[in-house]
Amino acid sequence: MCAIGVPVDTSIMSIAIKCCCQLSHTDDGFAILGYCFRRCIVPNVFIFGALLDGLILVDRIREAEIFFKKLIKDKICEPNVVMYSTMIKGLCKFGHNDIAIQLLRLMDERGCKPDVVAYSNIIDSLCKDQMIDDAFKLxxxxV
Known part of the structure; x- marks a missing residue:
């Protein structure tokens, strides 16, 4: 697009990164993020969320966790409910229910109200791990 003179903005970059990540080409998504920085395109919460989801999709949970913590610690991006839910989903996918519950608590503490998706991911994971009492409590x- 740039080669033919089409203006590129945050929305277009967000779509391109999301497409790469959904096709399990997360490394290409991060390459596009680098391109954003070179072109002075400021990444938004949707771009970072897509990259986080991409890491989880390709079973790179540890990298997703490091990436998520870096976003918060360095105040690069304030996670929204979708980003928190994505991270919770990934933690539950790998059986890290305790960490997912801690993240749910952190989410609430930071003023981001957990939604039914965040709770459902954890409840589903707890049930699959036969932790019915914990699931019912949650x-x-x-409710």
């Missing part, structure tokens, strides 16, 4: 808290 369900009551959600």
């Amino acid at each position: 369900f009551k808290e959600m």
